[in-house]
Amino acid sequence: MIHHSWAEPFKIKMVELLKMTTPAQRKKALQNAGYNTFLLKSEDVYIDLLTDSGTSAMSDQQWAGMMLGDEAYAGSKNFYNLEAAVKKYYGYKYVIPTHQGRGAENILSQIMIKKGDVIPGNMYFTTTRLHQELAGGVFYDVIIDEAHDSSNLFPFKGNVDIGKLERLVKKFGAKKIPYICVATTVNMAGGQPISLGNLKDLRNYTNKHGIKIILDMTRVAENAFFIQQREEGYKRKSIASIVKEICSYTDGATFSAKKDALVNIGGFLALNDKNKYEEASNLVVVYEGLHTYGGLAGRDMEAMAIGIGESVNDNHIRARIGQVLYLGKKLNDLKIPIVNPIGGHGIFIDAKKFLPHLKQIQFPAQALAAEIYEDSGVRTMERGIVSAGRNSKTGDHYYPELELVRLTIPRRVYTQAHMDVIAESIESVYAKRDKIKGLEMIYEPAYLRFFQAKFKKL
Numbered sequence: 001m002i003h004h005s006w007a008e009p010f011k012i013k014m015v016e017l018l019k020m021t022t023p024a025q026r027k028k029a030l031q032n033a034g035y036n037t038f039l040l041k042s043e044d045v046y047i048d049l050l051t052d053s054g055t056s057a058m059s060d061q062q063w064a065g066m067m068l069g070d071e072a073y074a075g076s077k078n079f080y081n082l083e084a085a086v087k088k089y090y091g092y093k094y095v096i097p098t099h100q101g102r103g104a105e106n107i108l109s110q111i112m113i114k115k116g117d118v119i120p121g122n123m124y125f126t127t128t129r130l131h132q133e134l135a136g137g138v139f140y141d142v143i144i145d146e147a148h149d150s151s152n153l154f155p156f157k158g159n160v161d162i163g164k165l166e167r168l169v170k171k172f173g174a175k176k177i178p179y180i181c182v183a184t185t186v187n188m189a190g191g192q193p194i195s196l197g198n199l200k201d202l203r204n205y206t207n208k209h210g211i212k213i214i215l216d217m218t219r220v221a222e223n224a225f226f227i228q229q230r231e232e233g234y235k236r237k238s239i240a241s242i243v244k245e246i247c248s249y250t251d252g253a254t255f256s257a258k259k260d261a262l263v264n265i266g267g268f269l270a271l272n273d274k275n276k277y278e279e280a281s282n283l284v285v286v287y288e289g290l291h292t293y294g295g296l297a298g299r300d301m302e303a304m305a306i307g308i309g310e311s312v313n314d315n316h317i318r319a320r321i322g323q324v325l326y327l328g329k330k331l332n333d334l335k336i337p338i339v340n341p342i343g344g345h346g347i348f349i350d351a352k353k354f355l356p357h358l359k360q361i362q363f364p365a366q367a368l369a370a371e372i373y374e375d376s377g378v379r380t381m382e383r384g385i386v387s388a389g390r391n392s393k394t395g396d397h398y399y400p401e402l403e404l405v406r407l408t409i410p411r412r413v414y415t416q417a418h419m420d421v422i423a424e425s426i427e428s429v430y431a432k433r434d435k436i437k438g439l440e441m442i443y444e445p446a447y448l449r450f451f452q453a454k455f456k457k458l
């Protein structure tokens with residue numbers, strides 16, 4: 001039964017009390033954190049939109065599953081439940097659990113990539129690209145141009161530009177391209193989906209050239225929702241059937257269960273090729289644990305197996321994205337510059353448009369995230385020049401076109417009234433935007449610098 005409103009298909013059984021802070025406390029906390037919201041203490045945060053990763057509220061069914069943990073070193077019952085869920089909902093033949101998504105990316109990169117290989121992708125993701133590089137590969141962005149324009153309303157800004165892929169094939173030869181990494185609802189583009197039409201075309205093209213498709217299926221259910229809403233012929237298809245169809249055009253996948261699958265920790269690598277699976281299950285022992293637990297407790301695998309089933313429920317996904325769209329519409333009504341169309345897992349503020357008086361090297365998105373926290377205790381994060389890092393060959397900063405502040409909405413955690421408070425805070429920061437100063441980086445770690453870099457106010 002589908003009603004007009006997106007209201008949640010659950011009720012609340014337990015709550016977590018939050019600390020309310022004063023402006024003076026927040027100012028101090030921010031200075032101590034070097035203006036990096038990753039370095040704030042969670043205790044000092046009122047509404048935490050840092051990430052949707054591992055921050056979901058589990059259901060009573062998942063918590064009950066935690067009590068059914070079979071904590072055996074090998075062959076845990078919960079592993080077989082997870083394997084069955086992956087086969088049932090995603091259709092992959094083989095699955096190896098990992099402690100989270102990047103564990104799977106590490107194993108995948110090591111078994112697939114040789115030094116000098118080229119790995120195309122529909123925009124980079126931080127950990128994914130780093131593992132490709134550590135394995136000796138070079139990442140190339142083949143997302144359509146529309147993805148780089150925050151105001152372009154194209155409904156599938158996650159699509160792959162097959163022309164760009166073809167140019168790579170011509171330049172390097174298909175033999176140098178072991179696979180293309182295809183992400184669902186592309187995080188760095190603002191949670192923008194890929195269409196099934198595009199994925200089918202890509203499958204045809206890659207089949208001709210012997211290139212594999214590996215799905216970064218971290219937010220596959222959210223992508224399926226946009227296909228259901230926007231793609232011709234899918235209005236009456238269930239989320240579960242669209243998810244399975246997406247997977248069917250690919251050869252394997254990495255998965256961070258901390259997003260769609262509604263758990264606090266977990267991930268997996270899924271493959272259809274038996275030989276590659278055997279290689280991977282051998283390597284996982286080195287980095288994660290035996291191939292039937294991969295760094296997870298039995299109870300974690302059980303919660304993941306149940307969460308996968310809940311994540312493809314039509315009412316769940318409609319309420320989940322409904323809440324994101326609710327906040328996005330409020331910000332659009334206030335004329336705040338955000339990425340449109342609104343994405344699946346969060347709202348992305350265009351910091352270049354919000355703070356046009358700052359140069360990109362003054363870290364506008366980082367400065368804006370700090371300002372929002374100081375205003376209201378709402379924690380957001382930077383997705384711009386700091387996240388993009390440096391070119392490993394030249395040492396220069398990457399200057400990404402999109403300089404964004406991400407407001408990521410955890411699943412099943414906050415209420416509509418929380419969304420209202422967030423919008424009010426962004427509105428008040430927008431009113432004083434002319435006075436916001438840029439930042440200077442005073443500490444820069446070598447890898448994934450956005451996590452630990454420190455700044456001071458200019």
Ligand SMILES: *Cc1c(COP(=O)(O)O)cnc(C)c1O
Nearest residue numbers: 100101102125127187218256258
């Ligand atoms: C989170 C994420 C990953 C990495 O997964 P972790 O569980 O954080 O290691 C990979 N790809 C995408 C698109 C993600 O959002």
